[in-house]
Amino acid sequence: MSPFRNPLEPWIRVANRLLERPRVAGALGWLARRAGVVDPPITWDVGHGPWFDNGVMTVVTKGREASVEVEHARVVGGAQVLDRTLTRALTR
Numbered sequence: 001m002s003p004f005r006n007p008l009e010p011w012i013r014v015a016n017r018l019l020e021r022p023r024v025a026g027a028l029g030w031l032a033r034r035a036g037v038v039d040p041p042i043t044w045d046v047g048h049g050p051w052f053d054n055g056v057m058t059v060v061t062k063g064r065e066a067s068v069e070v071e072h073a074r075v076v077g078g079a080q081v082l083d084r085t086l087t088r089a090l091t092r
Contacts, residue, residue: 057069070087
């Protein structure tokens, strides 16, 4: 996440949401396989978001544990503040 960007245009937001739909993702996966693209040896899914507002994402490590913190910027009384949106463990 970049805290130094302008908000995304509405059409880009729509495109991002469309790309999350199983049928669209499946069709694009089919096209990629036809083009010879090999799947990476890792999988993931989007459990939160997408977020389109300005924010900061921080990965916190402590020993063999890792977590992610997501904060979004907003203005309160003329001052910029960060509100914690999510704290999520990345390890078990």
